[in-house]
Amino acid sequence: MSQVSLLSALTQKMRWHQERQGLLAQNVANADTPGYRGRDLKAIDFSKELNSLSLDPVTTASTDPMDFSVTASVGDATDGEQQANFEVTPEGNGVTIEDEMMKVSANQMDYQTITSLYTKSLQLIKTAIGQP
Numbered sequence: 001m002s003q004v005s006l007l008s009a010l011t012q013k014m015r016w017h018q019e020r021q022g023l024l025a026q027n028v029a030n031a032d033t034p035g036y037r038g039r040d041l042k043a044i045d046f047s048k049e050l051n052s053l054s055l056d057p058v059t060t061a062s063t064d065p066m067d068f069s070v071t072a073s074v075g076d077a078t079d080g081e082q083q084a085n086f087e088v089t090p091e092g093n094g095v096t097i098e099d100e101m102m103k104v105s106a107n108q109m110d111y112q113t114i115t116s117l118y119t120k121s122l123q124l125i126k127t128a129i130g131q132p
Contacts, residue, residue, distance in 0.1 A: 006121060007118065007121060007122070010114055010117055010118045010121065011118070012044070013044060013114050014111065014114050014115060014118065016041065016044045017107055017110055017111040017114065018111070019041060020040065020041045020107050021104065021107055021108070021111070023039050023040060023041060024040070024100055024103050024104045024107060025104075026039070027039065027040075027095050027100045028095070028097065028100050028101070028104070030093075030095065031093065031095045031096075031097050031100070032093065033093060034092055034093060035092040035093065036093050036094070036095060037093075037094045037095075038094055038095040038100065040103070
């Protein structure tokens, strides 16, 4: 199954979320450490992984002249840059617990989404090869 490029990309994304969760946990643990600066991983560009899969585009066809057409274009979805934490305590610590907890919960939700996609993909493959 590791030969399937979609599963490989999903696995890579899950590993990234696991590593990020570790760093965010360190940030929370060191929230009171003088001079500690929070760390985070550089965002993985998952769209590059998906674009390299060379999947055929899905298109719709009108079978009746009375049908209406719906067009959608995928724009450049650019991620906002990671903002530096401007709140620094008198001890020089740059970690804000509230910000870190928001990152932790967002990371956890993203991880759950990716694992769900991975599980569904495996189920589809098993169904396609005839395994229950």
